[in-house]
Amino acid sequence: MSRARARDASGSSGSSASSGVLAVPGVPTDGQGADAAAPPADGRGADLATPPGDGDATRTPRPRPRPGRAGAWAELLRLPALFTVPGDALAGAAVAGVRPGPRTLLAIGSSLCLYEAGMALNDWADREEDAVERPHRPLPSGRIRPAAALTAACGLTGAGLLLAARAGRPALAVAAPLAATVWAYDLALKHTPAGPAAMAAARGLDLLLGAAATGGGTRAALPSAALLGSHTLAVTAVSRRETTGGSVLAPLAALATTGALTRLVTQRRTRLPAGRWAAAAPGLPGSSPAEGRPRSTAALATALGAAYAATAARPYFHAALNPSPPLTQRAVGGGIRATIPLQAALAARSGATATSLLVAALAPAGRMFARRAAMRKVSIT
Numbered sequence: 001m002s003r004a005r006a007r008d009a010s011g012s013s014g015s016s017a018s019s020g021v022l023a024v025p026g027v028p029t030d031g032q033g034a035d036a037a038a039p040p041a042d043g044r045g046a047d048l049a050t051p052p053g054d055g056d057a058t059r060t061p062r063p064r065p066r067p068g069r070a071g072a073w074a075e076l077l078r079l080p081a082l083f084t085v086p087g088d089a090l091a092g093a094a095v096a097g098v099r100p101g102p103r104t105l106l107a108i109g110s111s112l113c114l115y116e117a118g119m120a121l122n123d124w125a126d127r128e129e130d131a132v133e134r135p136h137r138p139l140p141s142g143r144i145r146p147a148a149a150l151t152a153a154c155g156l157t158g159a160g161l162l163l164a165a166r167a168g169r170p171a172l173a174v175a176a177p178l179a180a181t182v183w184a185y186d187l188a189l190k191h192t193p194a195g196p197a198a199m200a201a202a203r204g205l206d207l208l209l210g211a212a213a214t215g216g217g218t219r220a221a222l223p224s225a226a227l228l229g230s231h232t233l234a235v236t237a238v239s240r241r242e243t244t245g246g247s248v249l250a251p252l253a254a255l256a257t258t259g260a261l262t263r264l265v266t267q268r269r270t271r272l273p274a275g276r277w278a279a280a281a282p283g284l285p286g287s288s289p290a291e292g293r294p295r296s297t298a299a300l301a302t303a304l305g306a307a308y309a310a311t312a313a314r315p316y317f318h319a320a321l322n323p324s325p326p327l328t329q330r331a332v333g334g335g336i337r338a339t340i341p342l343q344a345a346l347a348a349r350s351g352a353t354a355t356s357l358l359v360a361a362l363a364p365a366g367r368m369f370a371r372r373a374a375m376r377k378v379s380i381t
Helices: 068-075 079-086 086-095 104-125 127-133 144-166 171-188 195-214 224-240 249-267 278-279 295-321 325-337 337-350 353-361 362-379
Strands: none
Touching: 068 104, 068 127, 068 295, 068 325, 068 337, 079 104, 079 224, 079 337, 079 362, 086 195, 086 337, 086 353, 104 144, 104 171, 104 195, 127 224, 127 295, 127 362, 144 171, 144 195, 224 249, 224 295, 224 325, 249 295, 249 337, 249 353, 278 353, 295 337, 295 353, 325 362, 337 353, 337 362, 353 362
């Protein structure tokens, strides 16, 4: 989970270079790169259109109203990035060999709360830096008080842990270190060499949360959690230079990581605990490890792996050729958006066709939501 600014989903690079999945829990961002339509420091735009009637060539700036309170909170929490979160728990259940159920929904709710807690805490921790570099953000512009953002982070963290507890002790045992990782990242580790590793750990723990809550255990989900964490590590490393640019090695490393992960998710299959799928769906072809994956499932995993590579590789390549801030920000956004097809591919290679298709459907839904949010932002700035 991305909880960094670079953000694991949809992610706008909002604050200081950091993670959101994945974003991740993790890496926060809207998946579109920098705030392209960011308003000036006072939070308002100017209408320079000539008033109709007298044809006077003089153009009088006419300030437009600031976004409402709900819009400010949506900006703070980076709502489009939320679409990268449910796939963690769904993929976790799939790779553990169990079908999603009510406890999976509780795990998704817990993940969403902890992810948004990281978003709010991220802006609170960076409020002084944002006052200089991003004065249009909700906290430095005065649209949201720092105390309110910190209170929201605390409340969302408590809600996330409560939902995990409702899903069972195994889920809470994963959610507690996940919450601790989110807070440690935002408050202490973000600008240290340990920052990308912390973000990767958060996204991997989020996948394990889905496996633990659904009842499949975490051992079988560890390899997939490591793959998802590796992707998040690469995205977060690129995001650390999204405001300054200049890094060629980080995009190249992310490009190499994308190639390796694509090969792993398309050419290797997960060996599930004996009888898991067979017990859930007796008679289903390929329902046991001995039978392997059906050809249709293998083809789906390959297609989703290709979609993952296509989404992430191109912006990484462009950022490596020209490591300017805009292209670096696009690379971060591409990496965050690629989290969803990677989650879907992990589910597909485990034989969970329906789950993988459900996760994959979050990608176009997230893009549509992000476009509408951007249009609303432009219309009021």
